[in-house]
Amino acid sequence: MKIVILGAGVIGVTSAWYLAKAGHEVTVIDRQSGAALETSFANAGEVSPGYSSPWAAPGIPQKALKWLFMENAPLIVRPTVDPDTIRWMMAMLRNCTKARYSLNKGRMVRLAEYSRDCLINLRQDTGIQYDQRMQGTLEVFRKQQQMDNIGKDVEVLRAGGVPFEILDAAGCARAEPGIDASKIVGGLRLPNDETGDCYKFTTGLAERAATLGVTFIYDVDIRALRHEGTRVVAVETSNGDIEADLFVGALGSYTPKLVRPLGLDLPVYPVKGYSLTVPIINAAKAPVSTVMDETYKVAITRLGDRIRIGGMAEIARFSTDLPPARQATLTQSVEGLFGGAGDQSQAKFWSGLRPMTPDGTPVIGATRYKNFYLNTGHGTLGWTMSCGSARVLADLISGATPEIETGDLSLSRYA
Structure with missing residues (x-):
């Protein structure tokens, strides 16, 4: 055909x-x-089936109101009266219930776990190389309240048979020796996740x-x-x-x-994301794999001799501009956890439009x-x-x- x-x-x-x-x-x-x-082209570089979660989740409406007044907010909403934007956001809010979150996350994890298996087979069949690493993903929490709220995610992981580890700060440092453990209280690690350069x-x-x-x-x-x-x-x-x-x-x-x-x-909407790519200048301080900073909703990934820092979500239609404030958020996240690992003076700043559904x-x-x-x-x-x-x-x-x-x-x- x-x-x-x-x-x-x-x-x-x-x-x-x-x-x-x-x-x-x-x-x-x-x-x-x-x-x-x-x-x-320059996404966060993570292949993370276990962290496949919808943005629409219980508590997001309340968090979104708080984020409107934060300097380094993970969600930015630019004022708009565009009907498509309003309709998509309302549909997303309808998915912010516990029942819909569990349903949506369950099917996302199902597809993502299968996709990881397909990637493994494809890699074996072709020998393709893309700065890949198979050393897991670590989500780190700067506040105890964040760690106390991982119960619903752990339930879905357990139900889906996804291996995970709940770590204290010392355990996080064993998984990621370059991290500044004084900045975190603990983490959730998925040892089967991968990383790699999508481009x-x-x-x-x-x-x-x-x-x-x-x-x-x-x-x-x-x-x-x-x-x-x-x-x-x-x-x-x-x-x-x-x-x-x-x-x-x-x-x-x-x-x-x-x-x-x-x-x-x-119902697919262009949710804007940002990334920084910096060369590594101190390998001992650099991440081993992917670290997800829950506070900033930012992923910090090792890609060969580079660090890719990606994240945030901006509701701004098809804008691809590069505000300095967004770069500052990414820099603050990576320097707070892996200070001195990358050369920020050589950072390449990028934005892309993620096609997101409300669920x-x-x-x-x-x-x-x-x-x-x-x-x-x-x-x-x-x-x-x-x-x-x-x-x-x-x-x-x-x-x-x-x-x-x-x-x-x-x-x-x-x-």
Whole structure:
């Protein structure tokens, strides 16, 4: 079957890989000059199935009000009267109940754990290298109240069979010798989590996919989907129409605009995130793997000879500006825990738009158009969930039974 994938981020490229492995003729189209040049370019670098949690959680509405007045708030809301923003935020607030949080986190962990297994198999099959490390993730708490509130997360981890360790400050220092243990009271460690450079992975996999016959078309604007009845017949681009037997929407935050003329209401919103990348100048003080700073909602990750500091969530539509105050928050987090490990004078500051759904779970699978599928809405977890999402998509398209439950992943759950 001839398949066109719209988008060459980590989701689009992994989808191309698994569909090509299943025997399909695949073409990937993207407006950028290469793969992984938008949201996948400089993300936090963590592959953390156990920390796959929706932003919508009990207590978030109250915390959000407090964050509005904080200098280094993990959530920033820029004033807007945009209807899409208001509608998405209201839908997110409806998911801030204990019952919905448990439901959403459970299915996110299910997909993320499966994705980690798919990544392991892919790495073994291809030998791909991307500054990967398999030394776990450590979430650290600066306040005792934060540590006292991990019960609901531990329940989900235990129910999902995810290994974890609850550590005091000394235990955290044993796992991460470079950390300033005086700044923390303890942590929650997931030993099976991984880290790696998403950009290196995606570009490397794109090269391997090309050897399977996947065609990549870059520098092309995707303008619209042309349909007849319940079938999409072509994608209209700046290079003309491209026809195929089946189409996959994997444009991240830009997917809703593409599918709206088809009458598809896709609740994916561009939640802005930031990252810093700094060279390591003192390896003994640098993190071993990923450390998540619960206070700032920031992930600090070792990527080869670099440290990637990523985090925060900003509701600002499609803005990609780089306010100095956001950089200061990332710097404050990493310097507080790993002071002197990286050269902040050489920091590269970046922002990207994470495609987030109100319930945190991505949208994967069929639509009411028989030959149009979606693989989008992964939020902060595109890297974590990429391989599993792509494998699920390839199975669904190829008529194979997926290895995990997928009935609650499609767009139909919002009907």
